[in-house]
Amino acid sequence: xxxxxxxxxxxxxxxxxxxxxxxxxxxxxxxxxxxxxxxxxxxxxxxxxxxxxxxxxxxxxxxxxxxxxxxxxxxxxxxxxxxxxxxxxxxxxxxxxxxxxxxxxxxxxxxxxxxxxxxxxxxxxxxxxxxxxxxxxxxxxxxxxxxxxxxxxxxxxxxxxxxxxxxxxxxxxxxxxxxxxxxxxxxxxxxxxxxxxxxxxxxxxxxxxxxxxxxxxxxxxxxxxxxxxxxxxxxxxxxxxxxxxxxxxxxxxxxxxxxxxxxxxxxxxxxxxxxxxxxxxxxxxxxxxxxxxxxxxxxxxxxxxxxxxxxxxxxxxxxxxxxxxxxxxxx
Amino acid sequence: xxxxxxxxxxxxxxxxxxxxxxxxxxxxxxxxxxxxxxxxxxxxxxxxxxxxxxxxxxxxxxxxxxxxxxxxxxxxxxxxxxxxxxxxxxxxxxxxxxxxxxxxxxxxxxxxxxxxxxxxxxxxxxxxxxxxxxxxxxxxxxxxxxxxxxxxxxxxxxxxxxxxxxxxxxxxxxxxxxxxxxxxxxxxxxxxxxxxxxxxxxxxxxxxxxxxxxxxxxxxxxxxxxxxxxxxxxxxxxxxxxxxxxxxxxxxxxxxxxxxxxxxxxxxxxxxxxxxxxxxxxxxxxxxxxxxxxxxxxxxxxxxxxxxxxxxxxxxxxxxxxxxxxxxxxx
DNA sequence: TTGATTTGTTTATTGGTTGAATTATTTGCC
DNA sequence: GGCAAATAATTCAACCAATAAACAAATCAA
Numbered sequence: 001x002x003x004x005x006x007x008x009x010x011x012x013x014x015x016x017x018x019x020x021x022x023x024x025x026x027x028x029x030x031x032x033x034x035x036x037x038x039x040x041x042x043x044x045x046x047x048x049x050x051x052x053x054x055x056x057x058x059x060x061x062x063x064x065x066x067x068x069x070x071x072x073x074x075x076x077x078x079x080x081x082x083x084x085x086x087x088x089x090x091x092x093x094x095x096x097x098x099x100x101x102x103x104x105x106x107x108x109x110x111x112x113x114x115x116x117x118x119x120x121x122x123x124x125x126x127x128x129x130x131x132x133x134x135x136x137x138x139x140x141x142x143x144x145x146x147x148x149x150x151x152x153x154x155x156x157x158x159x160x161x162x163x164x165x166x167x168x169x170x171x172x173x174x175x176x177x178x179x180x181x182x183x184x185x186x187x188x189x190x191x192x193x194x195x196x197x198x199x200x201x202x203x204x205x206x207x208x209x210x211x212x213x214x215x216x217x218x219x220x221x222x223x224x225x226x227x228x229x230x231x232x233x234x235x236x237x238x239x240x241x242x243x244x245x246x247x248x249x250x251x252x253x254x255x256x257x258x259x260x261x262x263x264x265x266x267x268x269x270x271x272x273x274x275x276x277x278x279x280x281x282x283x284x285x286x287x288x289x290x291x292x293x294x295x296x297x298x299x300x301x302x303x304x305x306x307x308x309x310x311x312x313x314x315x316x317x318x319x320x321x322x323x324x325x326x327x328x329x330x331x
Numbered sequence: 332x333x334x335x336x337x338x339x340x341x342x343x344x345x346x347x348x349x350x351x352x353x354x355x356x357x358x359x360x361x362x363x364x365x366x367x368x369x370x371x372x373x374x375x376x377x378x379x380x381x382x383x384x385x386x387x388x389x390x391x392x393x394x395x396x397x398x399x400x401x402x403x404x405x406x407x408x409x410x411x412x413x414x415x416x417x418x419x420x421x422x423x424x425x426x427x428x429x430x431x432x433x434x435x436x437x438x439x440x441x442x443x444x445x446x447x448x449x450x451x452x453x454x455x456x457x458x459x460x461x462x463x464x465x466x467x468x469x470x471x472x473x474x475x476x477x478x479x480x481x482x483x484x485x486x487x488x489x490x491x492x493x494x495x496x497x498x499x500x501x502x503x504x505x506x507x508x509x510x511x512x513x514x515x516x517x518x519x520x521x522x523x524x525x526x527x528x529x530x531x532x533x534x535x536x537x538x539x540x541x542x543x544x545x546x547x548x549x550x551x552x553x554x555x556x557x558x559x560x561x562x563x564x565x566x567x568x569x570x571x572x573x574x575x576x577x578x579x580x581x582x583x584x585x586x587x588x589x590x591x592x593x594x595x596x597x598x599x600x601x602x603x604x605x606x607x608x609x610x611x612x613x614x615x616x617x618x619x620x621x622x623x624x625x626x627x628x629x630x631x632x633x634x635x636x637x638x639x640x641x642x643x644x645x646x647x648x649x650x651x652x653x654x655x656x657x658x659x660x661x662x
Numbered sequence: 663t664t665g666a667t668t669t670g671t672t673t674a675t676t677g678g679t680t681g682a683a684t685t686a687t688t689t690g691c692c
Numbered sequence: 693g694g695c696a697a698a699t700a701a702t703t704c705a706a707c708c709a710a711t712a713a714a715c716a717a718a719t720c721a722a
Contacts, residue, residue, distance in 0.1 A: 008710055010670065034668025035718035120622065128625060177532050189589070198524065200591025201508050202626060207588040210621040212581050214546060224619045250543050254585050257538040258520070260531025288555045290541040291451065294459060295533060339679055341701065365699025366687035 013040065019329040020046040021066065021321070042066040047111035047328060048103055049317025050153065052096050052144070053160065053310040054088055054117055056080060056132050056185060061096040062307070063103035063110065064314035066321070068170060071106060072099040073307075085127075085138040093147030100149060111321055111328065113153045114313035115140055116160040118184065120204050125157040131221070132185050156316065158199070160309040161206050164302075165190025166197055166319075167312030168265055171303045178263035179255055180302070181208060181248075183237065183270040187229050191259075209233065211254060213247045234269055245277045249284025256289045256297055267302030274301035344371065350660040351377040352397065352652070373397040378442035378659060379434055380648025381484065383427050383475070384491065384641040385419055385448055387411060387463050387516060392427040393638070394434035394441065395645035397652070399501060402437060403430040404638075416458075416469040424478030431480060442652055442659065444484045445644035446471055447491040449515065451535050456488040462552070463516050487647065489530070491640040492537050495633075496521025497528050497650075498643030499596055502634045509594035510586055511633070512539060512579075514568065514601040518560050522590075540564065542585060544578045565600050576608045580615025587620045587628055598633030605632035 002009070016022040025039030044065045053060045057079055063072040074095050080088045092115075100110050117140065119130025127138040141155040165180035169192050172178070176195040182188045187209030191198045199205055209229035210222055217226030230236060231247035252264055266274055278299055285299075286292045304311060321328045333340070347353040356370030375396045384391045388410055394403040405426050411419045423446075431441050448471065450461025458469040472486040496511035500523050503509070507526040513519045518540030522529045530536055540560035541553055548557030561567060562578035583595055597605055609630055616630075617623045635642055652659045 005711055006670070007672085007712085011709085030719090032668085033666070033720040035670075035716095037669060120625070191589070193524075193529065198590070201593050202591055202622070204591040204622045204625075205589060207591075207621045210588050210619065211585040212619055213543075215544065215581055222621055227619075250546055251585075254542040254582075255589060257541050258522070258536060258586060258589070259529070260533055260536040260538075262532050288541065288543055288558075290538045290553055291533070291535045294451070294535075336680055337701070338681085338703085342678085363699080364689035364697070366701075368700060 015329060016325060019325070021325050021328070042322075044069060044071075045107045046109065047318065047321050048108040049314035049321075050096055050100055050103075050110050050113035051163075051310045051312070051314025051317070052092055052113060052115045053163075053313065054080060054092050054115070054133070055160065055309075056118070059088070059092045059095055060307070060310045061092065061099040062310050062314055063099050063108065064311065064318060065108060066318055068315070068318075070307075070311065070314075071108060072102045074099050080133060085133070085135050085140075086143060088133070089138075089140060089143035090147065093144045093150055096144070097147050097149035100153075110153065112317040113144070113150065113155045114163070114316045115144065115155060115157045116163040116309035116313045117157060118160050118186065118188070121157050121159055123203060125155065127157065158313070158316070159188060159190070159203070159206065160184075161188030162190040162197055162199060163310075163312035163316065164267055164304070164308035165192050165265075165312065166315055167304050167308040167310075168192075168267065168302055169195065169197075170312070170315050172265070175263045175298075177261060178265055179252070179259075179261050180265045180267055181252070181270060182268040182308075183232065183234065183266070184268045185234050187233055189255075191261075193259075208251055208255070211251045213250045237269060237273070241273070241276055242280055245280025246284055248277065249281040250288065252281060252297075253285050253288035256285065256291075260291070261297075262295065263298045263300070265300055265302050267304075267308060271301045271305070274299075346660060347656060350656070352656050352659070373653075375400060376438045377440065378649065378652050379439040380645035380652075381427055381431055381434075381441050381444035382494075382641040382643070382645025382648070383423055383444060383446045384494075384644065385411060385423050385446070385464070386491065386640075387449065390419070390423045390426055391638070391641045392423065392430040393641050393645055394430050394439065395642065395649060396439060397649055399646070399649075401638075401642065401645075402439060403433045405430050411464060416464070416466050416471075417474060419464075420469075420471060420474035421478065424475045424481055427475070428478050428480035431484075441484065443648040444475070444481065444486045445494065445647045446475065446486060446488045447494040447640035447644045448488060449491050449517070449519070452488050452490055454534060456486065458488065489644070489647070490519060490521070490534070490537065491515075492519030493521040493528055493530060494641075494643035494647065495598055495635070495639035496523050496596075496643065497646055498635050498639040498641075499523075499598065499633055500526065500528075501643070501646050503596070506594045506629075508592060509596055510583070510590075510592050511596045511598055512583070512601060513599040513639075514563065514565065514597070515599045516565050518564055520586075522592075524590075539582055539586070542582045544581045568600060568604070572604070572607055573611050576611025577615055579608065580612040581619065583612060583628075584616050584619035587616065587622075591622070592628075593626070594629045594631070596631055596633050598635075598639055602632040602636070605630075 023043045048065045051062045059076045120128045125141040140157050161182040180190040189206040189208040210227045212226050214226035218230040220227035228251045232244040354374045379396045382393045390407045451459045456472040471488050492513040511521040520537040520539040541558045545557035549561040551558035559582045563575040
């Protein structure tokens, strides 16, 4: 597939095995005649990713190894709104430190950390706004690194819906292009195009909750009227489910018309309600998507549950190692 | 910038000069002391791109050289709706052949052709639907190649708004991410992300004309209700301009919320009306874009006029040569 | 046991890049 | 006018990763 010769591949694989990224499997899988091949697999003892998440009512951290297996998982339920950013991130840092130490006791090396937050994140990792946490301009990486056990780690920060979309990308059966919609208190979306998360120029993509569905409709806390969030957010969801489905369908039809996205994944609070929402969404999609006669849009519930964002965060770290293993070996 | 040594760069440049892609300039530009450098510029005598366009009321073809200069330009005004696809594409083929021959008489080598159509294009270049031409499943590349003078050319086909966006990308002062909105009989959009046109999985992105702005509004010929096209299409534009601006603003706010696009370019019929439309669009954008308090969305009229799609088409050909010059040299 | 088949390694060769030295061409200063 | 400094470009031996082809290893089937 790569066009490289067996000799070259062997040399490269030797480096990866020596660097602990790949292990040789014994006994190897077989086919027909001939000398049996040596099996190779991603190492479960090499570099690992530390995924962290802060949300309105919980803190979470996990360590995922190169194979994608969750090796450590810590969750702490507590309302974060009264704490303020500093106290919350200090608690999360301690939780993450526990996860890291437990993982390293198992022989893993944590290569880096990523943090999922329900808000807008600037390019340098600072959180511009997190409305539901009441945060503004929080330098999250610095506050996390204040915990001594994390001081040496590279830490990235991203929106929770974006990272949940990445988590879904990993477990999904290989749809390289889809929209992940996360129904929480607000509604966020993560857009994966050709296998890569599209973050937008300033990292502020995916704010589907504030797409207008009824221009003169209900007032939204953002100041506008008729935002999707007012019709399909967690509060509205408890009331009129058919309205929630129709409004979701209208907003999603806009996405499909604009981006020709063939798959939509419903996560967060939408996942358990998928059966009830599906028909209403589909109806609006088939009515309003210009190409609905040419090809269907696939609707499906998220495969990962509440851990999606945290797992996606950890995944960004190990994906970086997998995308450029030589950089890891040179470290 | 590349990290290559001068020796290596010299060797590579030698190949490009020998292949006619680059010419040495004489006299070169100067700075201070020292041996003066040899100036290098893209050759205006090398490979060129043939850009073609078919639209409701005209046919057009042009040849653009490596430097981006339009070297030949032919336009034929005539209503194409009564002709049918075969006759239209034969006429366009003859026009393109004239452009090609004239360009080759000037020493250019036409490397390929690209065709802009107002419709949905499949991956193989066939036009699935072009509503305003009343086309369905037209194998446009084959019909163009039926003209003997074009038989040897690789021909690609794309949506006109997509190609106009690419044309705009070339002349714009380097915004790598923007949405180009083309107001014609219908409304199309071309989405350029990080300097690359995003076509969607099936090539059907950019159908902003069928984004819903008023869910229970005017019926559209697509079967839905309240599509943008009914409020900001060429017919609606002649009537209520403030309504057109507001509805455009609502749809564009959705794009910005979803994609964090920092620049919106208004083309086609919108370009001459830019002054009248601007305030109405901006008002809705600042009201409905969640991040409008954090960073502005830039609105500007298209720099290229009616030639945008044709120029963008030609540009795709020369861009392919520039992106992989070695492939051209190996030919 | 033999031959076919497949996997993996060895080794000389190749081609592109590098680095250092060299040559070329200008400006600025005494 | 002559010389030093600065900058540009080329030459050439050395290096390195990948290649191709031969060879060794390990299995199955007859």
